[in-house]
Amino acid sequence: MTSSIQTINTKSPARDPATTLIRINEVIAMVGLARPTIYKLMQRPDCNFPLPVKLSNSNARGAPVAWVLSEVQAWTRSRIEARDQVAA
Template sequence: MKLIRLPKVMDYTGLARSTIYKYIAEGTFPRPVSLGSRASAWVESEVQEWILTRIEERDAQSETV
C-alpha cells in the first residue's frame, strides 16, 4: 500500500485542490488518511480505483448512445 500527498492526487486526477475537497465533502472521492496534525495523504489504490470508475462510467454512457 502506498500513500500519496495532495500534489500527486491533483496530478493523477487533473482536479484542483478545492474540487477534490468538494468531492470528499459530497462523499464521492476517497477520504485522506491523517498522518499528523497538519499532514494527510491518500491511499494510491483508492484514487486509482476512483479514476477507473470514472472511465467505466464514461464507457457505459457511450455504449448506450
C-alpha cells in the same frame, strides 16, 4: 580472461498501491482536478472520492494528510467506467 558485469537495479523498488500514501500534489496530477475541487468531492458521499489518511495526531487545519494510491486509482477507474457506460 572473461569479465563479469553485474547489473545494478537503479530503479526504486515496486510500491504496493494498497499501502502507498500519496500527497495532494500527486492526487491533483493523477485525477486532473484542482485542490478545492478534490476537497469538495470528498464532502459529497455520492462522489465516492477517497478520504485522506491523517499522518499525525494533529487536528489543526493544515495537518498533514495523504491518500491511499490504490483508492485514488480505483476512483479514477470508476470515472472511466462511467464514461464508457454512457458511451455504450
